[in-house]
Amino acid sequence: MADEISRNGNQERQALHGAAAEEDRWLDRPSSINLIIKILVAACVLSVLADFFYHKHADYSFQDWIAFDAVFGFVAYVGLVMTAKGLRRLLMRDEDYYD
Amino acid sequence: MIDVFVSGLPPGVLLIVAAIPAVLLPHRLSQAVMMALPIVGLAHLLQMPADFSYSIEVFDYTLQITRIDGLSRVFGIVFHIAAFLGVLYASHQKDRLQAAAALIYAGAAIAAVFAGDLMTLFVWWELTAVSSVFLVWASRTEAALKAGQRYLIIQVMSGLLLLAGAILLYRDSGTLAFEHIGLESAGGWLVFLSFGIKAAFPLLHGWMKDAYPEATVTGTVFLSGFTTKLAIYALARGYAGTDILIPIGVTMTAFPIFFAVIENDLRRVLSYSLNNQLGFMVVGVGVGTELALNGTVAHVFAHVIYKALLFMAMGAVLFRTGTIKASELGGLYKSMPWTAFFCIIGSLSISGFPLTSGFVSKSMVLSAVGHEHLLIISMVLLFASAGVLDHSGIKIPFFSFFAHDSGIRVKEAPINMRLAMGIAAAFCIGIGVFPEYLYAILPYPVEYSPYTVSHVVTVLQLLLFAALAFVVLWKTGLYPPELRSVILDIDWTWRRLLPAAWSGVSEVWLMGQRWFLGTADRSRLAVLDFTRAHLSPWTRFGEPWPTGVTAMWAAVLLFAYLLLSF
Incomplete structure (x- = not known):
């Protein structure tokens, strides 16, 4: 199976790799990436603004604070990724460790 | 009679019995039949009554081989959908062994959620383990072979815990029925541990991150669907x-x-x-x-x-x-x-x-x-x-x-x-x-x-x-x-730590053995040397003694004995 996959993969790669100059892709342009980020930031702002226009009824009182979930999401994400990054010192080994 | 038996069989059995004939057909026909099987199975399940039970007598035991109710039915439905998606996804593939293993595995998982007693559950539980390991082995790499072996050992262990727990529960309560179990008895704990292994509880989870990524492209799709969700079903049934x-x-x-x-x-x-x-x-x-x-x-x-x-x-x-x-x-x-x-x-x-x-x-x-x-x-x-x-x-x-x-x-x-x-x-x-x-x-x-x-x-x-x-x-x-x-994760303990500890233990054992044998050997030689030096015929003790000397020593010993006895 593994042979089949890599054989398949290699053939495909050889056949298609560098197949002439590729057309310009929208996503390859830095301006497109910036546009996507701007849209994300706008969506974030809107989601917080929405908190002013309805009455929250969460299970815990502090969840009713404006933008609680926004702050929580941001902090949790950064905390998780940076902690995991630190864990690499302890847990990461060379790729052939078990071979 | 046969009709009643066949219509009483749990959904899933169809996939198991049809698996091997289906994969032996020519490729295109075989794929069509295999894709039809989950659809037919699902249609059959949906037209069965929402509450249904069928039991058989085996020796003195009543085994409820089919129990359809609100909980088992929804698991049965989604398992059929997963089986269909898996077969469709794998339909370009000509590996018959893998196709048969996948269908039997899906069928066993489906039949397992309809098991009304712990013994029937045990049978399907073990069949999911034994059939699914072929999806790992089918990668046919060294890494997959080893990961598959580790996977199989752990999965079978889960089954044995389930069996042991079921026997204890039967001894306590006199029934094998798979209802709420709880943690009040030793049997309850064993079954809980068995389910916990398959549900990948913390520290019992190593088999999954070890074996799933080694399985074939299509095998992992099947594996991701059934084993762990069967465990969730079993927990929901027995330990809600x-x-x-x-x-x-x-x-x-x-x-x-x-x-x-x-x-x-x-x-x-x-x-x-x-x-x-x-x-x-x-x-x-x-x-x-x-x-x-x-x-x-x-x-x-x-x-x-x-x-x-x-x-x-x-x-x-x-x-x-x-x-x-x-x-x-x-x-x-x-x-x-x-x-x-x-x-x-x-x-x-x-x-x-x-x-x-x-x-x-x-x-x-x-x-x-x-x-x-x-x-x-x-x-x-x-x-x-x-x-x-x-x-x-x-x-x-x-x-x-x-x-x-x-x-x-x-x-x-x-x-x-x-x-x-x-x-x-x-x-x-x-x-x-x-x-x-x-x-x-x-x-x-x-x-x-x-x-x-x-x-x-x-x-x-x-x-x-x-x-x-x-x-x-x-x-x-x-x-x-x-x-x-x-x-590194928990599987490091049995891939590196335990083997290292084991070779450490055997090292120490060998050293001890060598020391003991050496000492024993040296003492043996010392005794031999001593005997040679002092008891040989030409030594003081070894040479023949005159009779009078011997008689005198005998008298001395008898006298000493006489003194001591007072």
Whole structure:
């Protein structure tokens, strides 16, 4: 199976790799990436603004604070990724460790 | 009589008995029959009464081989869907052994959820273990062979614990019926441990992240669907409302996501992610209210499909490029746009964005926990939800299809793979937009509406700001780069620590043995030398003594004896 996959993969790669100059892709342009980020930031702002226009009824009182979930999401994400990054010192080994 | 027996057999048996004849047919016919089997099986299940029972007598025991009720029925339905998606996804493949193993495995898992007693459950439980290992071995690599062996040992151990527990429970209660078990007896604990291994409880989870990524492209899609969800079913049946499941489940949601962030093999990332999703279900079972159990079952239903979708997408990448390491991939959207698109739908679903299946199912579990006011549990689940967005929502699609262009150009996934992914993606969106159809088949009546303004806004805030955090970390270069590496986990204990400890123990044993034998040898030689030196015929003691001397010594000894006896 593994042979089949890599054989398949290699053939495909050889056949298609560098197949002439590729057309310009929208996503390859830095301006497109910036546009996507701007849209994300706008969506974030809107989601917080929405908190002013309805009455929250969460299970815990502090969840009713404006933008609680926004702050929580941001902090949790950064905390998780940076902690995991630190864990690499302890847990990461060379790729052939078990071979 | 035969009619009654056949119509009383549990759904799933059809897949098992038809598996081997089906794979022996010519390729195209064989694929058509195999795809028809789950459809026929599902149709059969749906036309059976919603409450149905069939028992047989074996020796003195009554075995309830079929029990259809609200709980088992919904698991049966989603298992049939998963089996169909798996067969369709694998239909380009000509490996008959693997195809048969996959069908038998799916059939055994389906039959297992309809088992009304622990002995019947045990039989199907072990069959899922024995049949599924072939999906790992079918990779036919050294790594897969070894991982498969480790997997099989652990899976069979789970079965033996179930058997031992069932025997103890039978001795205590006189019945084998599989109803609520609880942790009041030793038997209850053994069965709990058996289920816990298959459900990948913390520290019992090593087999999954070890074996799943070694299975074949198509094998992992099957594996992701059945084993662990069968365990969730069994927990929901036997241990609903068991408090200890709440801390266990919440640990499962939080613990694996740290590994998922730094793991390089994207199918292993998905295995960690699977473990994290199981955590939400285990918490739901532990809370045990009607809302919580409904949420658990709904989450199983949604999860089986979006998880299969994600494994299908990563399988397609592996199939076409020959690697699934994040460090080697990137930019594949250019050559595999359909796969990228379906993968993103799977990612949105598992992250729980509104209008996807994950949103309408996970929120039931979160609400059930919130209603019980388990503050810390709620917060950890919220943290884990933000974590899901990283490893499954962003990492999986971003590093394979976008990020830095790896320069790899391949063909799009085969049409059958795209079809299977497309159907799965349609389920993800369909369930998200029309949750009432899913809610209608849950075990308890549902009075729950996921689409409240409050709920939609808070979930969007959490996910959008977590995504913003990713952008910030990525742009500032703080996001950990994907590196070729192995990340150590609990399986290190039996792949490295125990073998090392064992060779240490045998080393010490050998040293002790050598010392003992050496000493024994030296003492033997010393005795021999002493005898030679002092007792040989030419020595003082060895030479013949005159009779008078001997008689005198005998008299001395007798006199001494006489003195001592007073």
